[in-house]
Amino acid sequence: MAILTIVKHPAEILEKECKQVTQFDKNLKQLLKDMYETMVAADGVGLAAPQIGVDQQIAVVDIGDERGRINLINPIIIEKSGEQTDIEGCLSFPRLYGTVSRPYYVKVQAQNMKGKTFIIEAEDYLARAIQHEIDHLHGVLFTSKVLKYIDEEELEGYEEQ
Numbered sequence: 001m002a003i004l005t006i007v008k009h010p011a012e013i014l015e016k017e018c019k020q021v022t023q024f025d026k027n028l029k030q031l032l033k034d035m036y037e038t039m040v041a042a043d044g045v046g047l048a049a050p051q052i053g054v055d056q057q058i059a060v061v062d063i064g065d066e067r068g069r070i071n072l073i074n075p076i077i078i079e080k081s082g083e084q085t086d087i088e089g090c091l092s093f094p095r096l097y098g099t100v101s102r103p104y105y106v107k108v109q110a111q112n113m114k115g116k117t118f119i120i121e122a123e124d125y126l127a128r129a130i131q132h133e134i135d136h137l138h139g140v141l142f143t144s145k146v147l148k149y150i151d152e153e154e155l156e157g158y159e160e161q
């Protein structure tokens with residue numbers, strides 16, 4: 001078990017395009033495991049590799065629903081529709097929250113830790129978490145999309161991504 005240090009804004013690595021993963025080896029498997037444990041320890045629902053200082057297209061998401069842990073490697077949004085507006089936070093921006101509008105539904109193509117391509121469809125909160133993490137892989141931070149910042153008192157128990 002390894003809890004990694006989460007990179008906080010401002011940091012150059014949070015704002016750059018991450019590289020495609022080409023090596024699906026045991027180091028990748030370990031990195032995903034460490035990222036997941038780091039995310040859980042920080043009470044997050046998602047974590048992207050640049051947030052632990054790795055500029056590769058890797059993210060983990062777990063919103064605590066029946067789908068559990070989702071590993072996303074080289075993810076691409078191939079379809080999206082609808083719209084939702086809700087509060088977001090980010091583990092790289094402690095105590096900062098704001099409302100963000102995003103598509104309600106996404107269909108994403110990604111690879112798993114063995115390099116196998118899969119498709120995942122998501123709606124609502126899971127779609128939001130996945131889109132937030134995919135943004136990280138392209139150096140896009142939620143603060144660039146915030147419509148309105150929210151005071152901390154308004155947010156009892158909100159989880160960061």
Ligand code: CO
Binds near residue numbers: 089090091092132161
């Ligand atoms: Co984030």
